[in-house]
Amino acid sequence: MAERSSILSTAEIRKPVVAASAVREFARGGYHSTTIAAVANEAGISPAYVFKLFPSKEKLFVVALEACFAQVVEALSAGADAAVDQSPEAVLDAMGAAYSDLIRDRTLLMLQVHAQSAAEIPEIGQALRNGLAKVTAFAQGRSGADDEAVQHFIAYGQLCHLIVTARIDEVPESWARLLSAGIRHPE
Amino acid sequence: MAERSSILSTAEIRKPVVAASAVREFARGGYHSTTIAAVANEAGISPAYVFKLFPSKEKLFVVALEACFAQVVEALSAGADAAVDQSPEAVLDAMGAAYSDLIRDRTLLMLQVHAQSAAEIPEIGQALRNGLAKVTAFAQGRSGADDEAVQHFIAYGQLCHLIVTARIDEVPESWARLLSAGIRHPE
DNA sequence: CACAAGAGTGAGTGATCAATCACTCTCGAC
DNA sequence: GTCGAGAGTGATTGATCACTCACTCTTGTG
Numbered sequence: 316m317a318e319r320s321s322i323l324s325t326a327e328i329r330k331p332v333v334a335a336s337a338v339r340e341f342a343r344g345g346y347h348s349t350t351i352a353a354v355a356n357e358a359g360i361s362p363a364y365v366f367k368l369f370p371s372k373e374k375l376f377v378v379a380l381e382a383c384f385a386q387v388v389e390a391l392s393a394g395a396d397a398a399v400d401q402s403p404e405a406v407l408d409a410m411g412a413a414y415s416d417l418i419r420d421r422t423l424l425m426l427q428v429h430a431q432s433a434a435e436i437p438e439i440g441q442a443l444r445n446g447l448a449k450v451t452a453f454a455q456g457r458s459g460a461d462d463e464a465v466q467h468f469i470a471y472g473q474l475c476h477l478i479v480t481a482r483i484d485e486v487p488e489s490w491a492r493l494l495s496a497g498i499r500h501p502e
Numbered sequence: 503m504a505e506r507s508s509i510l511s512t513a514e515i516r517k518p519v520v521a522a523s524a525v526r527e528f529a530r531g532g533y534h535s536t537t538i539a540a541v542a543n544e545a546g547i548s549p550a551y552v553f554k555l556f557p558s559k560e561k562l563f564v565v566a567l568e569a570c571f572a573q574v575v576e577a578l579s580a581g582a583d584a585a586v587d588q589s590p591e592a593v594l595d596a597m598g599a600a601y602s603d604l605i606r607d608r609t610l611l612m613l614q615v616h617a618q619s620a621a622e623i624p625e626i627g628q629a630l631r632n633g634l635a636k637v638t639a640f641a642q643g644r645s646g647a648d649d650e651a652v653q654h655f656i657a658y659g660q661l662c663h664l665i666v667t668a669r670i671d672e673v674p675e676s677w678a679r680l681l682s683a684g685i686r687h688p689e
Numbered sequence: 690c691a692c693a694a695g696a697g698t699g700a701g702t703g704a705t706c707a708a709t710c711a712c713t714c715t716c717g718a719c
Numbered sequence: 720g721t722c723g724a725g726a727g728t729g730a731t732t733g734a735t736c737a738c739t740c741a742c743t744c745t746t747g748t749g
Binding site for chain 1: 530531532534535615616618619620621622627630631634635638639642649650652653656657658660661663664667668669670673675676677678680681683684
């Protein structure tokens with residue numbers, strides 16, 4: 316086989332791959348009801364090896380959440396670059412559209428919701444705050460919008476999370492259409 | 503002892519009491535990591551008797567969530583009655599203040615967040631949609647505000663949930679102050 | 690008193706799961 | 720070729736938990 320293609324051991328190379336599996340599985344089941352065996356299975360390795368790569372389930376969730384927020388910031392950044400013009404309003408708008416695209420498959424959105432629910436676990440709460448700090452600071456710094464506009468951006472992001480997790484966009488009643496108005500839906 | 507003080511059996515009388523214990527315990531731990539034993543303990547009965555009163559953990563959670571949303575609507579109603587005037591803006595504003603008061607102790611808010619995380623369980627998802635339908639329809643009907651204002655009301659309620667669950671209001675950094683600006687905090 | 694019906698529980702049971710351990714296998718360096 | 724380090728796993732373990740069952744206790748009624 317090719318020589319070790321860098322200074323990374325194969326274990327170090329595998330970590331992000333397993334983390335990606337963890338993102339998907341934790342997004343499906345949440346922290347408490349997702350098993351290490353499920354993540355291992357998704358990654359094609361044995362459960363025992365997951366614990367060789369990560370010290371605990373908690374830490375694995377934290378790594379998955381960090382990967383999630385990194386992808387979110389990356390998507391916002393790409394969206395901002397593609398804005399029709401670089402005014403604060405246009406950039407925030409483009410970021411919103413990019414986020415809508417990103418969460419089309421629900422995975423990254425669900426993981427954030429599950430993290431919120433598990434935030435009483437100190438390391439998870441801290442990882443959640445770190446992620447939100449990155450997203451909020453990036454949205455403000457990149458767009459140059461004022462505080463109020465950024466707060467509005469995040470608030471409607473949270474509304475979007477509610478709509479998707481509760482599948483409100485599949486409800487035809489008027490209260491549901493009211494909540495979903497102007498929000499892009501998955502699929 | 504006094505005669506059966508109505509047509510209700512003592513089991514029927516106990517159900518709402520146990521449901522209130524379930525609200526508190528599920529709010530603390532979420533659906534998956536809260537045990538029936540914890541709820542039973544909080545209610546001062548045996549775990550076995552919880553299953554005499556409710557058929558399953560799932561159903562108990564649903565009943566707790568229904569109780570939660572009933573209290574929310576009740577609080578919004580009382581808040582609306584106390585509005586400085588009955589214009590849509592003033593009524594929505596008063597409802598927001600009443601909601602802030604209601605969730606001061608985090609319990610009802612956390613339960614909603616945990617319900618969102620457990621919404622993949624069909625009965626819980628349905629109960630969540632039912633609760634949101636009641637809250638949204640009530641907010642619109644009672645205030646008479648237009649769709650956009652009601653959507654804004656719910657979106658900022660969700661932002662409030664994020665701030666409280668992640669304890670963002672305890673973070674002194676600027677991104678956190680930006681998100682928390684103008685939102686009332688617990689305690 | 691007798692007894693029926695409901696209130697309430699103690700002691701399980703079977704399943705599940707995070708975490709561990711003792712192992713085997715591969716492969717590059719000498 | 721042999722040695723050692725890292726990759727990777729199967730088999731367990733100890734704990735937890737939803738749910739069940741067989742049982743006792745109480746109380747109101749005839």
